Amino acid sequence: MKKSVVRKIVVAGVLSAVAAFLGLTRLGYIPWFSGASLTVMHVPAIVGAVLEGPIVGAVIGLVFGLTSLLQAAIAPTGPLDPAFVNPLISVLPRLLVGPAAFLAYAAFRGKLEIPALGLSGIVGSLVNTMLVVAALALFGFLTWDLFWPVVTANGLPEAGAAAIVNVAVVAAWKGVARRGGKASIAAEEDR
Amino acid sequence: MKDLEFFRNATLGQYVDSHSRVHALAPLTKYLGLFALAAPALASRPAYAALAVMALGLLVALAAKVRPAFLLRGLKPALPALALIMALQVLLSWPGDESAVLLRLGPIDVTLAELANSARIAARLAALMVTLGLFTATASESQIVHGIEDILSPLSRLGIPAHRLALVVGIAFRFIPILAGEAELIVKAQASRGADFGSGTRNPVRRVKAWLPVLVPLMLRALERSESLVEAMEARGYSGGLRSRLASYPVGSGEKALRAGLVLFAVVSVILVSRAPSPFGTWL
Numbered sequence: 001m002k003k004s005v006v007r008k009i010v011v012a013g014v015l016s017a018v019a020a021f022l023g024l025t026r027l028g029y030i031p032w033f034s035g036a037s038l039t040v041m042h043v044p045a046i047v048g049a050v051l052e053g054p055i056v057g058a059v060i061g062l063v064f065g066l067t068s069l070l071q072a073a074i075a076p077t078g079p080l081d082p083a084f085v086n087p088l089i090s091v092l093p094r095l096l097v098g099p100a101a102f103l104a105y106a107a108f109r110g111k112l113e114i115p116a117l118g119l120s121g122i123v124g125s126l127v128n129t130m131l132v133v134a135a136l137a138l139f140g141f142l143t144w145d146l147f148w149p150v151v152t153a154n155g156l157p158e159a160g161a162a163a164i165v166n167v168a169v170v171a172a173w174k175g176v177a178r179r180g181g182k183a184s185i186a187a188e189e190d191r
Numbered sequence: 192m193k194d195l196e197f198f199r200n201a202t203l204g205q206y207v208d209s210h211s212r213v214h215a216l217a218p219l220t221k222y223l224g225l226f227a228l229a230a231p232a233l234a235s236r237p238a239y240a241a242l243a244v245m246a247l248g249l250l251v252a253l254a255a256k257v258r259p260a261f262l263l264r265g266l267k268p269a270l271p272a273l274a275l276i277m278a279l280q281v282l283l284s285w286p287g288d289e290s291a292v293l294l295r296l297g298p299i300d301v302t303l304a305e306l307a308n309s310a311r312i313a314a315r316l317a318a319l320m321v322t323l324g325l326f327t328a329t330a331s332e333s334q335i336v337h338g339i340e341d342i343l344s345p346l347s348r349l350g351i352p353a354h355r356l357a358l359v360v361g362i363a364f365r366f367i368p369i370l371a372g373e374a375e376l377i378v379k380a381q382a383s384r385g386a387d388f389g390s391g392t393r394n395p396v397r398r399v400k401a402w403l404p405v406l407v408p409l410m411l412r413a414l415e416r417s418e419s420l421v422e423a424m425e426a427r428g429y430s431g432g433l434r435s436r437l438a439s440y441p442v443g444s445g446e447k448a449l450r451a452g453l454v455l456f457a458v459v460s461v462i463l464v465s466r467a468p469s470p471f472g473t474w475l
Contacts, residue, residue: 005431007421009355013362014417018410020363021370059359168407173414
């Protein structure tokens with residue numbers, strides 16, 4: 001059965017709000033050893049992609065990217081922030097986070113539900129880090145030799161955090177749904 | 192405990208109902224106004240240019256019968272973040288900064304450029320928050336969504352469902368204050384159980400561990416709320432199609448002229464503020 005369009009719209013809106021909220025309050029940034037903050041702002045995009053499909057993930061990624069663009073323009077917090085005013089660095093890579101996470105999840109979902117969720121968290125997060133760092137290098141804000149060190153220092157802990165949150169949120173949410181917590185008119189059509 | 196109250200003073204996103212001429216404008220005009228003030232605020236180089244934009248925003252607020260004090264109070268919750276940003280400005284050394292060193296504290300140099308940067312960031316942030324606060328005070332939720340629909344409507348000719356995207360943005364706007372309330376509730380509930388939010392620690396691993404128990408319930412609460420919203424929308428017969436509007440926004444010739452004026456103002460003011468002379472020399 002076709003999934004409810006209304007649910008896609010609402011989940012995209014609400015998870016976009018989570019991403020924007022994390023950015024606005026700076027709750028989504030965690031100071032880290034390497035100097036560049038870790039971010040968990042891309043996690044809503046991953047969760048949205050896993051729950052409602054790649055397009056919803058891309059929309060949430062779009063909002064996340066625009067938030068980071070605005071943030072960099074209004075209140076830069078690090079030497080690299082001016083780079084994020086460029087939408088090719090701040091927005092474009094984030095569009096692909098959700099779809100990548102969805103593909104990783106789709107490949108393994110079903111029997112291996114929990115590992116699939118963890119993997120999609122890791123893949124989505126690494127796509128974010130690698131594409132952003134690659135874009136930074138492409139525009140000359142970083143040199144290419146810094147690519148792997150940054151991906152290791154920031155990308156891996158971010159991927160770990162994303163995997164943990166993704167598994168916790170989606171597994172809990174689907175558990176709730178199975179227990180009948182989901183009381184929607186469209187729930188009948190969904191199944 | 193004060194840092195647990197994220198949005199008590201938040202005026203951003205609060206609609207102020209009044210019958211001013213600003214309130215009566217069509218949503219698209221309000222967006223143009225937002226753009227006309229936000230663009231120079233973002234482009235401003237010296238701090239005083241951004242403050243001038245803010246003063247202009249406060250004047251418009253007076254015309255809109257929105258108390259300027261209400262908008263300025265909205266800056267309060269941003270102060271801790273602003274302090275952090277300014278501290279980072281001073282602590283980090285910026286490439287290419289050759290301005291005079293004003294103060295030397297061990298390994299930390301306080302340079303003129305760093306101070307000027309901090310002032311610029313503070314002024315820009317204040318100008319932007321006042322502008323955004325003014326926008327949300329004069330544009331109701333449905334007007335915000337209608338405006339986005341109007342802006343995105345050219346996209347629907349390319350086959351992109353603009354009205355759905357507009358609804359996504361509208362829901363996101365509506366949910367940010369709700370999420371702030373939820374986050375506050377979660378943090379307080381966990382702090383009352385003795386949870387440590389790592390405020391006293393510089394250990395990043397502990398800070399990560401402290402925020403995971405906030406992030407996960409926050410996202411689950413968000414999903415629960417979205418479920419009830421889906422239910423409410425479907426119960427009212429919405430299925431993702433075009434929605435008709437109760438309000439209509441007739442645009443007279445005066446408002447058309449105002450729109451053109453706003454666009455012109457945006458262009459001219461961006462050019463002016465980005466070239467405004469800096470009182471601190473040429474490096475700014």
